[in-house]
Amino acid sequence: MTDTTDTTDTTDVPDTSERTLGKQSPVKPTLTFWSLKNDCAFFIESQLELHFALQLEFDDNVKSYETQPFKTTYSVSGKKRTYTPDFAVVNLNNETFIIEVKPYRKTKSEAFQVKTKALRVHFQRENSTYLIFTENEIRDNDTSANQQILYPWRFEPKPGDELDLLTSYFHNGSASVIELQIQALELDLDKNLPVIALAHGLVECDLSQSLSDSSEIFWKATQH
Structure with a gap:
């Protein structure tokens, strides 16, 4: 959008360095994202996850969410594995959705599909729904780019x-x-x-x- 942000003072985004932050991955590079919906800062591990978080911020049906909310143990072919979801999302009906954000090209392998099937069964037992989101869903039109433009203005009264x-x-x-x-x-x-x-x-x-x-x-x- 031309000439809507350049001629004004920079929006005062909260200083997250003095706030309580969420959990940080010890192995992946992270971004810090301030969530107005949750009134806290989260660590986010990719630009795709950041764009998904923005969708959640603008979605009126989303009550709350967390990034890397917990670790869980599930079984694949009789072997125990650990898993940390990218997001746990709660909607206005208090239904919980466990979200994996993944580039589409990484979802086509047989190993990933076996893992996905096992996790869907695992979280169904926990009364949650397990879903995969790729760039095909997150960036399917200009909405994501527009949300990036608009989100800083949410810090204004x-x-x-x-x-x-x-x-x-x-x-x-x-x-x-x-x-x-x-x-x-x-x-x-x-x-x-x-x-x-x-x-x-x-x-x-x-x-x-x-x-x-x-x-x-x-x-x-x-x-x-």
Whole structure:
């Protein structure tokens, strides 16, 4: 999205170095990710896992989640093996999903498929559902890239009356990003107000398409 972040001060992302962090893998390189949904920092082991975590942050059906949540022992051909999931996700119905995030090319081997079958049986016994997510599901359109753009704006305060004022100048229930930004400046409001509102889910946009100045933003039915 052009000219929505470069002309403003950098968002004050919480300093995770002074917060309690999750568990870190002793063998894999890790990234530190601050989860607003869980109000804590997690270690994440790949860019693909990071993009999946962003999906969870934006998914209203997700209540909470953890990365590398626990170790478990399961059996393959009578042999005991240990396994640490990438994610444990709890939805609003309190159902638990155990998630493995893997590049698609690594899911085609016979060994991986045997492991997957064993883990599905294992977690079914634990009243959980075991799922595999690859880049085909996580990066199937521009949604992931758009979430990366929007997530830092979630650290900004959620707009209130100023958003109502801004959208009141448009009578069709929608306007482009640039139209909203121009009107915000005329009202002496933060130019990035429409982007912040979108990040917080107060307005809607087709995030499967790349965000740009011409992207159309719609207000929800309860907006006015």
